[in-house]
Amino acid sequence: MFSSLKRRVDEVLLPGDEFSFEADDTISLTEPAKPEKAVCGPGLRRSGDRLVVCKSGVLRHKAPNVFWIDSQQRRYVPAKGESVIGIVTAKSGDVFKVDVGGSEQASLSYLAFEGATKRNRPNVQVGDLLFAQFIIANKDMEPELACIDSSGRANGMGVFGAGGLLFRVSLGLVRRLLAPQSEVRSDLETLFPCELVVGMNGRLWVKSSSIQQTLIIANLLQSCDTMTAQQRKQLFRKVQQGAL
């Protein structure tokens, strides 16, 4: 049933392209009919009995039945459960307003930090960087962040950012960096030791032992979007040999 989808995996699709799901012509009498479900990720929409592409990009597939469109978008749209880098823009009452690059500022309760109580407020200033997770994110509600997981632990989240550099890359590159066995990440490991924070909203934060090295890493990552794997490896090797 997914043959039409599977056939076009890794192909570039454009908005308006369609997949139709007609039932098979022959129904096996011996085997029980098993309804198959496809899980559609970003860029795919159901419309009646058809599946319509609504973003341009590459069709991806993850076994057994997850399909999505991988695009090089730059504007972030909040999604529940995603970890992002936010900039605190205001403190109002008992919430912080955080800019995450979406269409609306997210709110973050001051109690949503590890060990925070009504008396023991976290030390957060306007302009600080936060690594936080969306607990509410949908199109109709104000997005809400939290710096603790479900068990109340910080788990790497919270205020950070002293001494490093924040910069923007495309959302596609961020996903490539976060993918398990990411090639970009393993290439990066061959350079110099650095701390890297990756926000799903296209923001990266890097800190290395010196300003020079931090700048090199930032510039390398920003140029990764427009390079093939081979070009990237070549460039990284050059840097490693001390060309810069």
Add this chain to the structure above:
Amino acid sequence: MKDTPLSNCERDFLLKAIEEKKRLDGRQTYDYRRIKITFGTDYGCCFVDLGKTRVMAQVSCELVAPKENRPNEGIMFFNIELSPMASPAFEQGRQSELSVKLNRQLERCLRNSKCIDTESLCVVSGKTVWQIRVDVHMLNNDGNLMDASSIAAITALCHFRRPDVGIQGEEVTVYSPEERDPIPLSIYHMPISVSFSFFQQGTYLLVDPCEREERVMDGLLMIAMNKHREICSIQSSGGIMLLKEQVMRCSKIASVKVSEITELISEALQNDKAARKAGGRCGFAESMPQERITALKTDETPVETTDATERANDIVQRAEAPPQTVPSPVVPVPGVGQVGQQNTWGLEEEEEEDEEQEETRMEEDQDEDEESGGGDVVEISDSEEEEVVVLHPETTGKAKNTGSSSHQQAAAASQKRQKK
């Protein structure tokens, strides 16, 4: 729309990097970003790329009456448009502080420096002169809009050709480019603005600040200079106090930068001239980088039209022919014509009817209502000054409907009676 806020982390890092004489894009303190100058298809159209900053300048001209106090001088007009395309912080049609500042600086740089011979723009003294208009559009803001605008404006002015005019008595004829070759403006010198940004109260200095550097800087010094090392305008903003030595040092750096940029502009102008003479294609289309994967170009493509005609004929033939006969016009009152149906809402004719008649009509309506099986009935009675609208709620039961509606109408009627 708001711009992305600057985080403390970026600010601290930038300042620390500047202390170590490092810049975000690997430049040295006195380096300019890569400057690229391209020309459009028309005369007087120029694009300038300064790193990622991109601006476009277009020069145009028209014949106008001169200013009273300067009857034999042409008019120069400058307009910098901060298009919302360049940055989300720019708004359409609003004069922001930045736009006033840039416009003023460009005027001082190009008009007040008298770099253009305005007397040569006079056609008939006191009657007609050329007005030269320079529109500078910001396309992408990555810092240092002023330098990019000044380069674009002066290059566009150098590139511009105005039409030739002939004067016979009082008659002024403007010749098209086919009849007579257009004439370039006479430009005495080329002032170019160079921006310096200061950090830590003037301790550190950078040439050509990018957008993030502009956000953390304390002060800005703009020096407009020509290649003869004559300062045309100088402006310091941000309220920092500079020492004499600092200004002198900046003007020295500016003189070097200006001569480099002037060289580049003349080279670009020469290249364009050669390309136009050779009859080759020029303009924006040609400047599109072919080697990038984000760009693609096709050749002229013919369109298959063999079945287009057929299909059009088919559709036209299949389409319902419009009725040949026009319904005869109705003339309700002399001097008024009407074609088609009477307005079903209109009860104008019955305006002056008395109550009893109205009631009977209502009953009639009600009967019709019963026949049709219950629907919404809207009644507008014009017999009163106020309009009374009776809405029958749609109900399932026929009997109930009749009962309730008649009740309502009775109520409405009684209301009317009371008013009368």
Add this chain to the structure above:
Amino acid sequence: MTSSACDTASPRCSSMMEVCEASSVSLREFGCEQSLLSRPDGSSSFVQGDTSVMAGVYGPAEVKVSKEIYDRATLEVLVQPKVGLPSVRERSQEQCVRETCEASLLLSLHPRSALTLVLQVLHDDGSLLSCCLNAACMALMDAGLPMSCLFCGVTCAINTEGEIITDPTAAQEKESRALMTFAIDSTERRVMMSSTKGSFSVHELQQCIAVSQEASEKIFQFYRDSVKRRYSKTP
């Protein structure tokens, strides 16, 4: 909004007189660059012959309270002329482009947000509105905004001899008797927007629509090729 039935199986009209000449029915060379500006979320420049337009899109971003719509995104289209300030002509172009974009974008997916599309005219050598539409579509696609279909713009001119010229230059536009611009959608080749000037018969209108639908195939193929090229380095 007009729609026309697309029926290619029409064997009977072969005896009709051929009105359009093959030589004039062609599109000038066209080109496009995507993501060329660093600030906007999506940008493109579209070139048709000498006509060129640059487009930048911001969004979905924060919306002004006065412009907020509770169940869909607010789309704002700005056309910047090359010389002077926007006037009535630009306003009408803005409206044509906005209505087309609103029809193809899935605005209900981003309620209470703002989309801003800025079109900068770089050079006008005829067919400006269709170039604006094409640049707008490429920029919206580059920004990754959800769309139900793509659209493209085709301009047809009918000259005094009754010949149809697609993608006319400024000189051809001047000499034409009628000028029509259609926005055509990519799924069913329907007409999403039409803007006409001058006088023409019903038959000529239908013929222009049919020619535009044919021309749109080429443009959509070009869209596909350029997006494919853009993603060619994505592993």
